[in-house]
Structures are given as C-alpha cells and as structure tokens.
Amino acid sequence: MKIDLVTIFPRLCLAPLSESIVGRARENGLVEIAAHDLRDWTHDRHRQVDDVPYGGGPGMVMKPQPFFEAVRDLKRDSPGARVLLMTPQGRPFRQEDARRLSREEHLILLCGHYEGVDHRVVEALADEEISIGDYVLTNGSLAAAVVTDAIVRLLPGVLGDDASSEVESFSEPAEGGPPLLEAPHYTRPAEFEGMAVPEVLLSGHHARIEAWRREKALERTRAIRPDLLAEKPPTRQG
Numbered sequence: 001m002k003i004d005l006v007t008i009f010p011r012l013c014l015a016p017l018s019e020s021i022v023g024r025a026r027e028n029g030l031v032e033i034a035a036h037d038l039r040d041w042t043h044d045r046h047r048q049v050d051d052v053p054y055g056g057g058p059g060m061v062m063k064p065q066p067f068f069e070a071v072r073d074l075k076r077d078s079p080g081a082r083v084l085l086m087t088p089q090g091r092p093f094r095q096e097d098a099r100r101l102s103r104e105e106h107l108i109l110l111c112g113h114y115e116g117v118d119h120r121v122v123e124a125l126a127d128e129e130i131s132i133g134d135y136v137l138t139n140g141s142l143a144a145a146v147v148t149d150a151i152v153r154l155l156p157g158v159l160g161d162d163a164s165s166e167v168e169s170f171s172e173p174a175e176g177g178p179p180l181l182e183a184p185h186y187t188r189p190a191e192f193e194g195m196a197v198p199e200v201l202l203s204g205h206h207a208r209i210e211a212w213r214r215e216k217a218l219e220r221t222r223a224i225r226p227d228l229l230a231e232k233p234p235t236r237q238g
C-alpha cells in the first residue's frame, strides 16, 4: 500500500510514523509513506497556500489550486487513488473505516489548516472528509498521522502472527455482536499495593476466563461507551 500525505508540515506528519510498528512496517516495505509539502505546488514567490475568505469573516482559507495540482501529480500513476480530506467537519473516523481503507492500494490524505479549505476541494477532489473526533486541532497533519497509523497496523504482516488486532476494542467480537470495549488486562504481580488480580484469571479455566472477559467487556462498554451498544450507525457509502 502507498500513502501520500499532503501538508504544510511534512515533518510533523512523518515524525509519529517513523517509530515503532509503523516505522518498522515502512522499513520492511509493507507500506510506502511519503509526506509532501503543499507549498511545492504553489507558483508565487511567497509560496502562499491560503487567502482571505470570500464574504468576509475571521481567519484564512486554504486555496484550491495547490491541492488540485498536488492530487493531479500524485494520481498520475494511480488514477484510482482514494483522496481523504482531514477536517473536523468530516465524518467521525471509526475502526471499520480503518479496516475498509486498509484494503485500498493508494491513499492520498489532504491536511487542512487555518479556518478551512476552499469548498471546491471538498466537492471536486475529496472522496471523503474525515474527522478524528469532535475537537479542533491546529491542523490536519496530526489527524492524518492518526488515521495512517490506524490503517497501517491492519496491513498484512505489520502486527505479526498473534492476530491481536482481531480481539481488541472496537473490533467485531467473534459472535458478530456489537463492538465492545476490551475487558481489563492484568500482568504480574498477582498482588500489587494491596490490589489483587481477579481470581478467575489465575484459575487456568479458559471457559470461565472467556465468560468473565465477555461480562467485563459488556460492563465497561455500558458504563463508558453506551453509544456502542445502541444501534450501529449506517456504514459509509464511499
């Protein structure tokens, strides 16, 4: 898989994708990630990527032209590449999106900044607008790194053979029920500062352990994320 990030902060985008699991995946050739400076597609002396908003109002708006030229260039060898615009105005990014996008061959992530991007980028360039949550970051570069990380760890060979990505929070449980938060995890020692590990986990009784984990997962989901137990939102059309 190839992922192109288009941003005015290429180093900020790339830093979190250069360590640990994603860094190793890149070194091992499991994914090719490139961060491009949007200013490379400007043509003026000041390499300006923003301008004042039509109709007035505070802040600046990112110009359409550098984004259009960037995408045209990056799509040259793969016209079918999927273009994602990172914006707090987008649809919330979920695990099922990470899974769906991990099956693409080529993704182009566009990072907004300032008050927003010219709406022609949204309408004519982006296949989807993605938000990583209901809060506003200073720019989309960190959001692009988050989305990239969530996708890359699902690529074949990236996490190794223990298949831990299949049994974690937000993945579908085996029986096909709703996604749940994970049951609590513990490691040694069995007692720490007066707090004991639940007895069942020391029992070696796999069926009882499974039942306990299922019950705790439901309990935690009810308490912390009751929305996950409500009806599933419609899946993204594309």
Ligand code: ADE
Pocket: 086, 087, 088, 112, 130, 131, 132, 133, 134, 135, 136, 137, 138, 139, 140, 143
């Ligand atoms: N840019 C700024 N805030 C963002 C968010 N929450 N998600 C995606 N891109 C953003």
